[in-house]
Amino acid sequence: MSAFVEVDDLRVTAGDAPILPGVTLRVEAGTTLGIVGESGSGKSMLVKALTGLLPRGVTATGSYRLGGTEVDLGGSDRAWRRIRGSRVVLVLQDPFTSLDPLRRCGTQILDSAPGGRRSRAERRADVARRLAEVGLPEHVADQYPHELSGGMRQRVAIAAALASEPEILVADEPTTALDVTTQRSILDLLAELQASRGMTLVLITHDLRLAQERCDDLAVMYAGTVVETGPADQVFTSPAHPYTRALHDAIPPVDARLDRMPTVAGSVPAATDAPGCPFAPRCPLAQERCSTDPVRLGPLGSAGEREVACLVVGETVAGHPSTGPDVPPVEPADAASRSDTSASEAPSVGPADGAKPALLRVDGLVKQFRGATARALDGVSLEVRAGESVGIVGESGSGKTTLARCVVGLERPDEGSVRVLGRDGPVNPGPRDVQIVFQDPYSALNPALSIGAMLAEAASVAPPGAHRRTVGELLRLVGLPEHYARRRPARLSGGERQRVAIARALAPAPRLLVCDESVSALDVSVQAQVLNLLADLRDELGLALLFISHDLAVVRQITDRVHVMRSGRVVESGPTETVLAAPQHPYTRALLASVPGAVLVPVLQEEPA
Amino acid sequence: MSGADVATTTARAPRRPEPSRARRAVRAARRVPGVVTASVVVLAGVAVLVVLPLAHGSALDQDIVLGTTPAGTPGHPLGTDALGRDVLALTLAGARSAVLGPLVVALGSMLLGALLGTLAGYREGAVDAVVSRYVDLTLAMPALLLAIVVAGVVGGGYWVTVLVLVVLFSPGDVRLVRTAVLQQKHRPYIEATRVLGLSGPRVMARHVFPNVRPLLLTSFFLNIAYAIVAMSGLSFLGLGVSAGAADWGRQLADGREILYDNPAASVVPGLAIIVVATAVNVVGDWLSERLDTGMSELAEGSVPA
Numbered sequence: 001m002s003a004f005v006e007v008d009d010l011r012v013t014a015g016d017a018p019i020l021p022g023v024t025l026r027v028e029a030g031t032t033l034g035i036v037g038e039s040g041s042g043k044s045m046l047v048k049a050l051t052g053l054l055p056r057g058v059t060a061t062g063s064y065r066l067g068g069t070e071v072d073l074g075g076s077d078r079a080w081r082r083i084r085g086s087r088v089v090l091v092l093q094d095p096f097t098s099l100d101p102l103r104r105c106g107t108q109i110l111d112s113a114p115g116g117r118r119s120r121a122e123r124r125a126d127v128a129r130r131l132a133e134v135g136l137p138e139h140v141a142d143q144y145p146h147e148l149s150g151g152m153r154q155r156v157a158i159a160a161a162l163a164s165e166p167e168i169l170v171a172d173e174p175t176t177a178l179d180v181t182t183q184r185s186i187l188d189l190l191a192e193l194q195a196s197r198g199m200t201l202v203l204i205t206h207d208l209r210l211a212q213e214r215c216d217d218l219a220v221m222y223a224g225t226v227v228e229t230g231p232a233d234q235v236f237t238s239p240a241h242p243y244t245r246a247l248h249d250a251i252p253p254v255d256a257r258l259d260r261m262p263t264v265a266g267s268v269p270a271a272t273d274a275p276g277c278p279f280a281p282r283c284p285l286a287q288e289r290c291s292t293d294p295v296r297l298g299p300l301g302s303a304g305e306r307e308v309a310c311l312v313v314g315e316t317v318a319g320h321p322s323t324g325p326d327v328p329p330v331e332p333a334d335a336a337s338r339s340d341t342s343a344s345e346a347p348s349v350g351p352a353d354g355a356k357p358a359l360l361r362v363d364g365l366v367k368q369f370r371g372a373t374a375r376a377l378d379g380v381s382l383e384v385r386a387g388e389s390v391g392i393v394g395e396s397g398s399g400k401t402t403l404a405r406c407v408v409g410l411e412r413p414d415e416g417s418v419r420v421l422g423r424d425g426p427v428n429p430g431p432r433d434v435q436i437v438f439q440d441p442y443s444a445l446n447p448a449l450s451i452g453a454m455l456a457e458a459a460s461v462a463p464p465g466a467h468r469r470t471v472g473e474l475l476r477l478v479g480l481p482e483h484y485a486r487r488r489p490a491r492l493s494g495g496e497r498q499r500v501a502i503a504r505a506l507a508p509a510p511r512l513l514v515c516d517e518s519v520s521a522l523d524v525s526v527q528a529q530v531l532n533l534l535a536d537l538r539d540e541l542g543l544a545l546l547f548i549s550h551d552l553a554v555v556r557q558i559t560d561r562v563h564v565m566r567s568g569r570v571v572e573s574g575p576t577e578t579v580l581a582a583p584q585h586p587y588t589r590a591l592l593a594s595v596p597g598a599v600l601v602p603v604l605q606e607e608p609a
Numbered sequence: 610m611s612g613a614d615v616a617t618t619t620a621r622a623p624r625r626p627e628p629s630r631a632r633r634a635v636r637a638a639r640r641v642p643g644v645v646t647a648s649v650v651v652l653a654g655v656a657v658l659v660v661l662p663l664a665h666g667s668a669l670d671q672d673i674v675l676g677t678t679p680a681g682t683p684g685h686p687l688g689t690d691a692l693g694r695d696v697l698a699l700t701l702a703g704a705r706s707a708v709l710g711p712l713v714v715a716l717g718s719m720l721l722g723a724l725l726g727t728l729a730g731y732r733e734g735a736v737d738a739v740v741s742r743y744v745d746l747t748l749a750m751p752a753l754l755l756a757i758v759v760a761g762v763v764g765g766g767y768w769v770t771v772l773v774l775v776v777l778f779s780p781g782d783v784r785l786v787r788t789a790v791l792q793q794k795h796r797p798y799i800e801a802t803r804v805l806g807l808s809g810p811r812v813m814a815r816h817v818f819p820n821v822r823p824l825l826l827t828s829f830f831l832n833i834a835y836a837i838v839a840m841s842g843l844s845f846l847g848l849g850v851s852a853g854a855a856d857w858g859r860q861l862a863d864g865r866e867i868l869y870d871n872p873a874a875s876v877v878p879g880l881a882i883i884v885v886a887t888a889v890n891v892v893g894d895w896l897s898e899r900l901d902t903g904m905s906e907l908a909e910g911s912v913p914a
Binding site for chain 2: 408409432435436438439443444446448501505507508
């Protein structure tokens with residue numbers, strides 16, 4: 001049998017360093033292959049190799065066949081342009097940068113359309129037809145990218161990609177930068193286009209749940225190798241490779257709250273040519289031979305549809321083809337070293353009888369930015385009690401970030417008040433009681449300062465009465481080794497950086513931590529680690545959390561109460577369990593329904609008593 | 610890498626034997642032949658600067674009887690000028706005024722730029738308005754022409770020229786720093802310091818400025834090169850150093866009259882200006898490039914291996 005896309009032993013190297021030590025893939029015509037992996041797994045390099053866009057100094061070897069013809073991986077730019085122009089096209093993650101901001105959308109779509117000289121009217125008709133195909137009105141052709149929303153821009157990018165009538169569309173994280181509801185509509189669009197054009201789709205994503213929902217087959221990548229392939233449903237419901245299983249377990253469920261997110265210690269290593277399984281050092285099933293014997297993708301079970309690159313699991317299952325692989329659950333604890341700091345001063349939580357005093361009171365907050373037509377905040381009131389964890393959920397533009405910035409004093413509200421209630425007196429304006437952790441771990445730390453200097457400075461502003469934490473203490477608190485104090489942010493991974501950002505926020509001994517999408521930019525497995533860390537800190541330090549996120553599943557794991565925001569207003573509030581299990585507001589329901597792989601939410605609810 | 614960083618480091622983990630920053634820089638520099646040459650020139654310039662005040666007196670010794678002699682005259686490898694002064698000694702002595710002034714100009718401009726630029730960028734509002742108008746005003750005027758006018762009115766003099774050039778060069782640095790600070794200001798890591806409640810000056814000095822430093826250093830070296838040319842130009846017009854002093858621009862002007870008798874008298878100082886200015890430029894370029902990659906480690910860290 002020959003597939004439409006056949007990649008055999010594709011190797012990508014930068015000088016002597018292997019980036020992909022050998023990837024083998026097959027995609028049948030007209031189907032969707034999902035390539036799943038975390039950052040560092042090499043999925044983006046794979047895409048670049050398959051579209052001839054490898055950076056200078058990086059070379060690819062191996063066999064790559066497209067619809068029966070061999071593609072020269074080391075071909076000239078000119079040869080590649082012919083292939084990219086007509087056979088393979090690429091849609092990138094960020095619709096904000098993939099379009100030229102200075103040119104109208106219509107001309108950008110026409111750029112890649114075939115067909116030589118045509119009249120103006122013909123060209124207009126062509127653009128209109130192509131825009132209609134992606135569900136956009138004709139007038140978009142005359143607009144500039146900045147006049148469109150993120151979702152519309154991504155539609156234009158897709159229309160431009162399809163203009164060359166490709167056989168294969170490669171979409172690299174096409175919806176990661178978009179809101180959940182927009183994400184769903186873009187994915188629906190891709191599925192429709194695929195069906196109507198009989199196109200082959202390769203979807204690159206970090207989101208296993210999304211891949212399962214949208215793809216026919218999956219290939220899971222780790223450290224530059226494919227560790228598991230097979231039909232999407234099977235890979236998702238009974239993951240064979242320990243890594244796939246860990247990845248699967250690290251996904252926070254939207255319909256249940258886990259005491260603790262299962263995690264895998266460590267992070268994705270760099271690809272190597274050395275024999276042995278790259279996952280072995282982190283694998284709960286690892287045996288001695290795993291790190292020495294060569295591992296290759298081999299068939300799993302008797303059906304012949306699935307393949308797995310694991311010495312241990314491959315054997316186990318070969319004996320019992322009917323049952324799923326029997327893999328013990330991954331270590332549920334965050335294995336990063338953590339000393340017992342629970343004895344450190346817990347802020348006075350108030351009377352022990354459970355009636356916790358309010359810590360933060362936000363009253364009728366209104367904020368309108370200059371030049372904006374709508375209010376970013378339109379009368380938001382809420383309260384966070386000591387030691388409590390409150391979630392704010394909403395899409396971009398809902399005002400949740402503005403709310404966070406008002407709470408920490410980075411924005412001044414037009415109306416209303418933000419009050420932080422003091423330890424003793426009724427009102428304590430000390431801003432140090434409230435600290436914030438931002439979304440992007442890469443811009444959260446000053447590249448010019450060492451971690452130690454950063455933390456020492458943050459600790460120096462602790463209120464006079466409080467215990468002053470040392471740098472070592474702070475690093476231990478967030479599960480980082482002490483010698484990280486000498487490092488600069490550049491040498492840390494995204495997850496480590498976010499831990500440092502949390503440590504910095506904790507340094508002045510705050511009582512409320514505002515997390516503005518603090519885990520959204522992290523890989524699933526890292527996200528699970530950071531969620532556990534936040535939960536631990538909340539319990540150990542009696543810290544209150546104001547947790548802002550667009551991700552309902554994450555909010556479900558960490559918050560006690562939740563407020564759903566839309567257009568600057570709170571549209572629904574209540575205990576997290578109740579709101580997510582029985583949403584009342586249509587917007588909350590829409591949000592829930594757009595979570596990939598979400599179980600259908602019962603729409604009919606009993607009226608609350 | 611301030612002392613504070615080291616002091617706050619409480620960890621006692623084993624130190625990894627990493628090559629020091631300086632050693633790595635030297636190793637990288639060896640791979641670029643142009644940089645090696647330029648570095649040698651700059652170092653030689655510095656050496657001349659240090660050693661020459663000793664020989665300075667004799668370089669100006671005149672020998673009117675001897676007058677102009679061509680290169681190769683015994684005792685005068687590059688000949689003598691109209692006043693019988695040894696061209697080689699004069700050129701070496703001239704290095705002092707050729708390099709010292711521009712160094713001060715670039716340094717002054719950098720200090721003013723750092724101070725006013727950070728202030729304007731961080732404070733915005735009225736402070737920014739005042740600083741920016743000063744910048745606009747000075748940038749709108751033809752710099753060298755203004756220098757000529759001022760030198761003409763005040764009566765010239767080496768240090769007057771230096772001062773005028775500092776005022777004229779600084780707007781570029783101010784603007785550079787201001788823009789960089791404005792970009793930095795809204796980065797989450799700067800906002801985090803605001804949430805921590807750190808004072809404005811502290812945030813500026815410890816958090817914003819270190820990220821602006823590489824840019825400023827690039828501009829510093831460029832300014833030296835520009836100032837060398839500018840000051841020699843002013844001396845050529847007779848507005849820089851006083852008559853009779855050892856100065857390349859001056860030599861260039863004086864040498865014109867004896868161009869046929871001793872071409873070396875004007876060609877050598879002319880070449881010296883070109884070589885030194887270029888060398889400073891090359892070294893500065895390379896240095897700032899290296900510093901720049903140090904800063905963009907930020908991006909490097911996010912690239913999947």
